[in-house]
Amino acid sequence: MSLVADPGLIAEGEETGSGRQHGYLSYVGVKVLGSIGSLLFMLVVNFFLFRVLPGDPARSLGRGHINTQAQLDAFNKTYGLGQPLPQQFWTFLKNTAHGNLGTSIQYRLPVSQLIWDRLWPTLLLVGISTILSTVIGVYLGIRGAWDRGSVFDKVSTGASLTLYAMPEWWLGLMLIAGLGVGFGFVPGLFPTGGLHSAGVNPSSLHGILDTTWHLTLPVVTLALAYLAEYSLIMRSSLLDELGEDYLQTARAKGLRDVLVRNRHAVRNALLPTTTVIALNIGFVVSGAITVETVFSIPGLGLLSTDAIGVPDFPVLEGTFLVASGGVIAANLVANLIYGWLDPRVRT
Amino acid sequence: MTTETTPEATGTAAPDAALLAIRDLHVTYATGEGGLPAVRGVDLTVARGQIVGVAGESGCGKSTLASTVLRLQPPSATVSGQVLFDGRDVLAMRWGELRAVRWAGASIVFQGALHSLNPVHRIGAQLAEPMHIHQPGLDEARVTERVAELLDQVGMAPERAKSYPHQLSGGQKQRVMIAMALACDPELVVADEPTTALDVMVQAQVLNVLSELVRGRGVGMMMISHDLSVLADLCDRITVMYAGRVIEEGPADQVFAAPLHPYSGALSAAFPRVGDPAARFAPAGLPGDPPDPRNLTEGCSFAPRCPRAAPVCLHDEPGLVAYDDRAAACVRIGEPDLEAR
Amino acid sequence: MTDIGAPRLSTRQLARRRRAASYRRTWKAFAAKRSGLVGLGILVFFIVVALGAPVLASSRGLDVTLANGPVLGPPSSHYVLGTDENGRSVLTLLIWGSRISLFVGLAATVISMVIGTLLGLVSGYFGGWIGRITFRITEWFLVIPFLPLAIALAAVLGRGLFNIVIVIGVTSWPSTALLIRSQTLSIKERAYIERAEAIGAGRWHQMGRHVLPNVMPMVFANTTLTVAAAVLTETTLSFLGLGDPTHTSWGTMLDSAYQVGAITTGSWWYVIPPGVCVVLVVLAFTMIGQALEEVLNPRLRARQ
Numbered sequence: 006m007s008l009v010a011d012p013g014l015i016a017e018g019e020e021t022g023s024g025r026q027h028g029y030l031s032y033v034g035v036k037v038l039g040s041i042g043s044l045l046f047m048l049v050v051n052f053f054l055f056r057v058l059p060g061d062p063a064r065s066l067g068r069g070h071i072n073t074q075a076q077l078d079a080f081n082k083t084y085g086l087g088q089p090l091p092q093q094f095w096t097f098l099k100n101t102a103h104g105n106l107g108t109s110i111q112y113r114l115p116v117s118q119l120i121w122d123r124l125w126p127t128l129l130l131v132g133i134s135t136i137l138s139t140v141i142g143v144y145l146g147i148r149g150a151w152d153r154g155s156v157f158d159k160v161s162t163g164a165s166l167t168l169y170a171m172p173e174w175w176l177g178l179m180l181i182a183g184l185g186v187g188f189g190f191v192p193g194l195f196p197t198g199g200l201h202s203a204g205v206n207p208s209s210l211h212g213i214l215d216t217t218w219h220l221t222l223p224v225v226t227l228a229l230a231y232l233a234e235y236s237l238i239m240r241s242s243l244l245d246e247l248g249e250d251y252l253q254t255a256r257a258k259g260l261r262d263v264l265v266r267n268r269h270a271v272r273n274a275l276l277p278t279t280t281v282i283a284l285n286i287g288f289v290v291s292g293a294i295t296v297e298t299v300f301s302i303p304g305l306g307l308l309s310t311d312a313i314g315v316p317d318f319p320v321l322e323g324t325f326l327v328a329s330g331g332v333i334a335a336n337l338v339a340n341l342i343y344g345w346l347d348p349r350v351r352t
Numbered sequence: 353m354t355t356e357t358t359p360e361a362t363g364t365a366a367p368d369a370a371l372l373a374i375r376d377l378h379v380t381y382a383t384g385e386g387g388l389p390a391v392r393g394v395d396l397t398v399a400r401g402q403i404v405g406v407a408g409e410s411g412c413g414k415s416t417l418a419s420t421v422l423r424l425q426p427p428s429a430t431v432s433g434q435v436l437f438d439g440r441d442v443l444a445m446r447w448g449e450l451r452a453v454r455w456a457g458a459s460i461v462f463q464g465a466l467h468s469l470n471p472v473h474r475i476g477a478q479l480a481e482p483m484h485i486h487q488p489g490l491d492e493a494r495v496t497e498r499v500a501e502l503l504d505q506v507g508m509a510p511e512r513a514k515s516y517p518h519q520l521s522g523g524q525k526q527r528v529m530i531a532m533a534l535a536c537d538p539e540l541v542v543a544d545e546p547t548t549a550l551d552v553m554v555q556a557q558v559l560n561v562l563s564e565l566v567r568g569r570g571v572g573m574m575m576i577s578h579d580l581s582v583l584a585d586l587c588d589r590i591t592v593m594y595a596g597r598v599i600e601e602g603p604a605d606q607v608f609a610a611p612l613h614p615y616s617g618a619l620s621a622a623f624p625r626v627g628d629p630a631a632r633f634a635p636a637g638l639p640g641d642p643p644d645p646r647n648l649t650e651g652c653s654f655a656p657r658c659p660r661a662a663p664v665c666l667h668d669e670p671g672l673v674a675y676d677d678r679a680a681a682c683v684r685i686g687e688p689d690l691e692a693r
Numbered sequence: 694m695t696d697i698g699a700p701r702l703s704t705r706q707l708a709r710r711r712r713a714a715s716y717r718r719t720w721k722a723f724a725a726k727r728s729g730l731v732g733l734g735i736l737v738f739f740i741v742v743a744l745g746a747p748v749l750a751s752s753r754g755l756d757v758t759l760a761n762g763p764v765l766g767p768p769s770s771h772y773v774l775g776t777d778e779n780g781r782s783v784l785t786l787l788i789w790g791s792r793i794s795l796f797v798g799l800a801a802t803v804i805s806m807v808i809g810t811l812l813g814l815v816s817g818y819f820g821g822w823i824g825r826i827t828f829r830i831t832e833w834f835l836v837i838p839f840l841p842l843a844i845a846l847a848a849v850l851g852r853g854l855f856n857i858v859i860v861i862g863v864t865s866w867p868s869t870a871l872l873i874r875s876q877t878l879s880i881k882e883r884a885y886i887e888r889a890e891a892i893g894a895g896r897w898h899q900m901g902r903h904v905l906p907n908v909m910p911m912v913f914a915n916t917t918l919t920v921a922a923a924v925l926t927e928t929t930l931s932f933l934g935l936g937d938p939t940h941t942s943w944g945t946m947l948d949s950a951y952q953v954g955a956i957t958t959g960s961w962w963y964v965i966p967p968g969v970c971v972v973l974v975v976l977a978f979t980m981i982g983q984a985l986e987e988v989l990n991p992r993l994r995a996r997q
Contacts, residue, residue, distance in 0.1 A: 039832075042829065042833065043832070043833045043836045046830070046833040046834075047833070047836075047837055050837065050842075054845050054846065054849060055845070055849070058849050166976065166979065166980075167972065167976065169979070170921070170925075170971075170972045170973075170975035170976040170979060171968070171971075171972050171975075172925055172928050172929055172932070172968070172971060174929065174932060175928075175947065175968040175971070178947075178951070178956055178964055178968075179964075179965075179968075181956055182956050182959070182961065182964065185956075186956060186957055186959065197956070197957065284835070286838075287835075287836065287837065287838035287839060288838070288839070290838045290840070290841070291838050291839055291840030291841070292840075294840050294841070294844075295840070295929060295932070295933065298933065299951070309841065309844060310844075310933055310934075312848075313844060313847075313848055313933060313934055313935060314934060316848045318848070321844065321845050321848055322845070324841060325841045325842065325844075325845045328838050328841040329836075329837050329838060329841065329842075332836060332837070332838045333836050336836055
């Protein structure tokens with residue numbers, strides 16, 4: 006029974022509620038299209054960098070294994086060099102789609118094979134540190150904002166600011182010096198580099214534990230470097246939320262403080278944090294490159310830094326493609342998660 | 353706890369029927385620049401089935417007053433006095449008791465419904481939330497039913513439960529807030545500026561809903577607004593606040609039509625009555641701004657803006673004096689005007 | 694109203710006075726924050742060191758052929774911070790290295806800010822396809838991970854001081870552009886733009902006279918944070934071997950330290966000081982930038 010005299014009078018521009026279900030799907034569609042656009046742009050940048058910018062791509066890409074005119078002709082044919090630029094770009098796209106990323110100058114092996122071999126250590130490193138830094142960083146930020154001004158907050162914020170100002174690989178060097186090599190009479194607890202100990206079968210249980218032991222310091226390094234930023238952002242956005250009116254509504258309903266915080270405030274404060282985490286994925290990948298170098302982890306990062314000195318352009322091009330493609334894909338996933346968290350972007 | 357009324361307070365319904373009795377309430381906020389006294393000794397009573405209006409400009413302390421009913425003021429604020437809900441002091445209650453009062457005993461329809469709803473939760477979930485807190489045994493089907501009932505009572509379709517706040521208009525959000533306030537069948541509803549920022553048509557409908565629910569269920573209501581005409585329409589009695597104190601109190605129609613205190617007079621005159629030719633020529637609006645609570649002058653806090661201020665007004669702050677069923681805090685009541693109208 | 698006797702100020706003079714007054718107010722608010730002042734102090738210290746390098750430590754100390762200290766010698770009375778693998782004083786390297794690290798950071802920031810501000814203004818101010826295309830390009834650029842791009846660009850361009858400045862400048866403009874764009878968008882909505890249009894002000898006049906001065910404060914705050922990032926990037930790129938081999942910077946010091954195994958030999962004096970200097974400079978810029986942001990963004994200030 007309505008308490009209002011005439012419900013028909015209430016028609017102040019009723020919004021159509023039916024758009025909701027389609028809202029998320031169309032949002033997904035938009036984001037996927039955007040990612041495809043990013044991918045294409047990245048391919049253009051790649052092409053420009055490696056084929057257009059250097060004077061003679063044949064020389065830079067084929068150095069070391071092109072010695073005869075016949076080889077040069079074959080090389081030119083494969084890469085379509087000597088043809089007009091748009092055609093070269095098309096050839097480049099075709100080759101990339103087929104997984105033909107050229108041959109490494111250093112190793113004389115197909116770049117795609119090198120990348121495939123080195124992929125999983127990088128994935129492990131980036132994946133585990135992202136999860137750790139996100140979970141721990143968000144928790145520290147929440148606690149810091151809720152207990153604002155406390156000793157915990159001050160120490161946590163100060164430490165985060167300092168970690169944020171540090172090159173992550175330098176932190177890695179410090180950790181190696183402290184916990185790998187040891188100092189004074191304290192022995193090193195962790196290996197100073199590499200992924201496996203000699204003579205251990207990586208697929209065995211012992212091997213898995215060994216790999217974990219080797220990955221501990223690198224993961225800790227990367228995680229520390231980024232949890233600092235996430236904790237600062239989470240703290241800041243939660244502090245912003247704490248002034249909002251809907252929290253008073255929640256308290257007035259009789260909700261316990263913890264639930265007001267977690268169910269209402271944090272849920273909203275997570276939104277800017279998710280955006281930052283998404284934006285940061287590129288930096289985590291960049292950080293992985295330097296951390297792998299410092300710890301000699303045989304992943305994609307070490308592959309690219311080893312290629313700098315030569316310079317092994319096919320490898321550099323291949324790793325650039327894979328790294329960028331990975332970041333674009335991860336960004337898409339992050340955007341989809343954000344769209345699920347915040348209903349306001351779906352309309 | 354006895355519920356005797358003090359001489360200056362209202363002489364309304366019988367003391368033992370008082371649903372809400374605020375006694376000598378003082379609330380001071382702690383700010384960076386020292387204490388900010390928002391409420392300075394307020395008495396207020398609401399009986400069951402009665403609608404009491406609280407009028408005043410922004411900053412006079414009425415929202416602070418409302419928040420103390422459920423002890424929602426910030427922990428850093430200093431509070432003294434009593435807020436007796438059904439005879440028990442909300443300010444002194446233990447957490448368990450307070451939690452039971454919150455929403456199930458008394459609920460608040462908050463001002464500015466634009467931000468009083470959580471933007472990432474659906475309306476239905478927010479309506480169901482107090483039910484889950486106070487009636488945990490209720491099964492889901494019954495909760496969904498009840499949510500649909502509540503929406504229906506404020507004239508909204510039950511499908512709206514799946515919407516998010518940003519998909520609703522201002523008026524719809526306000527109605528959701530009202531529905532939410534009714535969710536646990538409270539005995540007292542505090543409506544804090546429920547019609548501000550709504551256009552006139554919607555305002556009328558919202559006020560309709562509010563009055564029906566009070567009359568129909570015997571719920572008591574404390575309604576806060578700066579619009580005296582709205583209060584005059586709906587309320588049984590009106591309390592007028594200025595600078596944290598009550599400066600007039602009485603039956604609604606009398607306070608509106610024949611105000612005793614010059615401030616109530618100005619508030620009342622600010623809203624012209626249709627069909628009254630004299631109102632078209634009456635000066636509307638007051639010079640100056642409401643006083644800064646941190647820098648209150650000696651004497652009557654309204655004196656700087658009062659058209660009837662006399663030298664004595666600058667020395668002593670007048671107390672509430674009873675006149676039959678009414679009360680006002682002005683020493684110049686009954687004296688002739690200094691300027692002719 | 695001015696009385697007839699007093700000299701009348703032109704509008705430009707009035708505007709200048711008002712601007713000076715608002716700068717003074719901003720400085721007062723900034724100085725009230727301890728973190729901003731600490732950051733400023735640290736920065737001033739390093740700038741003094743960098744500018745005064747020839748006075749503080751003879752440039753001959755950088756010459757490998759003249760070095761006669763012990764190889765990787767620990768700190769002693771003669772060499773306060775020890776020596777590197779060539780026998781040079783680490784302290785001398787540190788002092789001279791500050792020049793390169795700060796110079797590259799500042800120069801790269803100039804490039805990044807110019808590109809970022811221009812593109813941000815354009816994408817924010819112009820609607821239609823110009824605005825949208827520039828926005829899309831900015832977004833796409835933002836997604837590309839910066840280190841692989843920087844490595845690729847540096848490998849193609851080759852090593853050198855000028856090149857590294859370009860690499861950092863060209864890879865760090867997108868975040869600035871996005872910030873400027875959102876600022877421009879919000880300013881565009883404001884009434885005085887409408888008024889300017891109503892009196893017939895042209896587009897470029899509007900941008901120059903109205904939009905830009907109001908965007909500048911945020912640009913300034915963002916600049917300090919960009920310098921912090923640029924210094925970090927230079928250190929990283931130099932560490933990876935992409936820096937200028939002829940000039941010492943804190944990054945190249947760490948690269949050398951790593952190459953000669955300073956970690957395993959425990960030559961902490963070679964590894965810790967350059968890193969600490971980087972951390973201090975980055976912290977300084979970050980604290981200044983955050984304090985400025987809080988002063989200029991009233992919403993943040995209210996939260997205090």
